[in-house]
Amino acid sequence: MKIRCFYAWRAQKRAYWIQFLIEPCLTLKFHVVNNKQLILTHMRLITKPILLALCLAIAGCATPKKILYFQDIDDVTLEKLTTKYEAVIRKDDELKIIVSGPDKTVVAPYNLMLVDIASEYNLNYEPERLTMSYLVDSDGNIDFPVLGRIHVEGMTRIQLTDYLTREIGKDVKDPIVYVKFKNYKITVLGEVQKPGTYTCNSEKVSVLQALGYAGDLKMTARRNGIILIREVDGMPVHVKMDLRDSKIIDSPYYYLQQNDVLYVPPSSSRVMFSNSVPYLWGAIASSVTALIAVLRYLE
Numbered sequence: 001m002k003i004r005c006f007y008a009w010r011a012q013k014r015a016y017w018i019q020f021l022i023e024p025c026l027t028l029k030f031h032v033v034n035n036k037q038l039i040l041t042h043m044r045l046i047t048k049p050i051l052l053a054l055c056l057a058i059a060g061c062a063t064p065k066k067i068l069y070f071q072d073i074d075d076v077t078l079e080k081l082t083t084k085y086e087a088v089i090r091k092d093d094e095l096k097i098i099v100s101g102p103d104k105t106v107v108a109p110y111n112l113m114l115v116d117i118a119s120e121y122n123l124n125y126e127p128e129r130l131t132m133s134y135l136v137d138s139d140g141n142i143d144f145p146v147l148g149r150i151h152v153e154g155m156t157r158i159q160l161t162d163y164l165t166r167e168i169g170k171d172v173k174d175p176i177v178y179v180k181f182k183n184y185k186i187t188v189l190g191e192v193q194k195p196g197t198y199t200c201n202s203e204k205v206s207v208l209q210a211l212g213y214a215g216d217l218k219m220t221a222r223r224n225g226i227i228l229i230r231e232v233d234g235m236p237v238h239v240k241m242d243l244r245d246s247k248i249i250d251s252p253y254y255y256l257q258q259n260d261v262l263y264v265p266p267s268s269s270r271v272m273f274s275n276s277v278p279y280l281w282g283a284i285a286s287s288v289t290a291l292i293a294v295l296r297y298l299e
């Protein structure tokens with residue numbers, strides 16, 4: 001009977017400790033019977049750090065309010081999307097310019113290298129040997145064969161194409177001019193799936209398209225604090241954007257320019273949780289050690 005009572009007492013003690021360890025608001029009452037003397041010791045709940053970790057993890061969970069794009073958009077807003085953008089040529093841009101026409105020998109002087117016969121009428125075909133390009137200098141000019149120095153800064157690709165076609169057409173019949181940006185690159189950094197620098201085939205790349213190149217935002221990204229870094233007149237300009245606001249589509253910064261940089265910062269909950277991780281791991285380890293010691297004592 002005494003042995004049975006002893007086992008019952010020990011099981012009751014274990015149940016008491018388990019209840020204590022999983023209820024965050026309780027205070028540990030540790031009873032030790034030794035030589036008919038009762039010792040009562042109060043200590044804080046040793047699983048408090050574990051509970052704190054769970055709270056931080058739950059707090060760090062993203063809600064739809066934090067991650068949805070264009071939360072205020074509607075059908076009326078969609079009808080008003082009339083933003084127009086064309087990339088303009090800037091200093092330090094690289095331009096590939098190919099002049100073609102019915103007579104290859106006549107247009108040859110207007111090219112840095114002879115145009116391959118197969119590409120005369122198929123301007124989408126770019127032979128590997130046509131690698132030379134025109135660099136826009138610090139004054140916004142390029143040195144073009146025959147025509148000499150041309151100020152191209154501020155022109156769009158279409159405007160430069162029309163200008164060269166008109167000027168070359170004074171001496172060449174039916175010239176075909178092909179102009180392309182060679183250095184149309186954007187960089188996306190921060191809380192995206194694939195950060196890096198991307199070469200764009202299109203001259204009209206929006207913020208959303210750039211994020212698409214980078215695999216979209218992570219769940220931990222701060223969608224109302226995306227930073228655009230752009231060089232204007234030799235000086236970096238920083239613009240903060242909110243992807244949750246549909247008005248961003250009408251922003252002059254919605255379409256990116258050559259060499260723009262997008263930085264996506266982490267959310268505040270992600271930063272708080274990351275900073276707490278070293279402390280939490282240490283606290284959890286201490287709690288587990290204390291738990292093992294208590295269970296051994298109860299054996």
